[in-house]
Amino acid sequence: MNTWESIQYWLTEHPTSSQIFKYVLWVVIIVFLLQFARRTLKKRLPNTDTRYKSQKIIETIGYILLIILTISYFTGNIKDFTLAIGLLTAGITITLQELILSIAGSLFIFFVKVYQPGDRIEINGIKGDVIDINSMYTTMMEIGQWISSDNYSGRIVKLSNAFVFKGPVYNYSQDFPFIWDELNLPIRYGSDVEMAKKIVIEVAREVLSEYVQKSVEQWKHVVEKYYIEDAIVDPTLAITLTDNWIRFNLRYIVDYKKRRHTKNRLNELIKKAFDDSDGKVQLASATFEIVNIPVLDIKKGDTPRA
Structure with missing residues (x-):
């Protein structure tokens, strides 16, 4: 009896082992394909985005095929298959709620x-750039x-996909990759x-x-897609009078990835323009001015009065 005949005899005499062997063989074939x-x-796909999505689609198809293969192979017929699906779903729902939510979330x-x-998002109190799903x-x-401003902290965070069902997801870049930011400038009283105003706006x-x-x-595109009013995207300036200075509030739109760089550039150019104004425009600071000190007239020999 040769090796192949021995394998056939063993599979015939041990039906359970035969089923397991065939199942493992099919799993290996599916995984290989x-x-x-x-x-x-x-x-063959040169585009990074398309290549990434295709990998995820194949991964999802693989999970589905293996689940169907596992259930159908050990049940035998459609009736048992339906029953097994029901029992499996009930069991998984109870014991693996978080796992199911994560897969459903994906x-x-x-x-x-x-x-x-x-995309740059904020979810479950964590803000960052999505690098993989x-x-x-x-x-x-x-x-x-x-870390101040919108800079990387260096930490890579893995977050369960189930959180998309548990709270809001803030997306900084979807549909409209810009955000509104503000810059406050304290202008000294007496300035022009x-x-x-002309310097800041220019x-x-x-x-x-x-x-x-x-x-x-x-x-x-945002207005066409959503029920939302038109917005002012040009820089706007509002002025508020305070006890210490005139506060200029500059509101402007900026690329969500260049917020810090843009604010730094605005500060540099505005400061330089103010310095070149020959003192006509000055930035204020939190200083205190003593208006008047009461004069104390004390003569030698005077007896303090009670």
């Missing part, structure tokens, strides 16, 4: 396009925490206010012109 498909698409994220790799987790490069228009032009077109 999926891996082959992933490698082929990875080589499908929800993918089909509804809540966010995608490259799989069937269980969303991976983010964290922003903020002990009209000159100060500098803002110079620095922000590119963002304004791009945001106008983007905002049109």
Whole structure:
């Protein structure tokens, strides 16, 4: 009896082992085909975004095929298959709620396009750039925490996809990749206010012109897609009188990834323009001026009165 005949005899005499062997063989074949498909698409698709999405689609198909294979192979017929599906669903719902929510969340994220790799989001109190989404987790490069402004902290955060069902998701870049920011300037009383206003607006228009032009077109798409009013994307200036100075509040639109750089550029150019105004415009500071000190007239020899 040769080796092949021995294997056939063993499989015939041990039906349970035969079923397991065939199941494992099918799993190996499916995994091999999926891996082959992933490698082929990875080589032939030049676009990074398309390549990434294709990998995730193949991964999802693989999970579905393996689940169907596992259930159908060990049940035998459609009736048992339906019963097994019901029992399996009930069991998983009770024992693996978080796992199911995570998988459902990944499908929800993918089909509804809540966010995608490259988007800047805030979810469950964590803000960062999405760098990967799989069937269980969303991976983010964290922003903020002990780092000021919108800078990377260096920590990579893995967050369960189930959180898309548990709270709001703030997306900084979807549909409208711009945000509104503000710059407050304390102007000293006695300064030429009209000159100060002209300087601030001119500098803002110079620095922000590119963002304004791009945001106008983007905002049109937002208005067409959502029930929302038109917005002012040009820089606007509001003035408030305080006890210590005149506060200039500059409101402007900026690319969500260039907020810190843009604010620094505005501060530099406005400060330089104020310095070149020959003292007509001055920035204020929190200083205290003593208006009057009471004069004490004390003569030698005077007896203090009670």
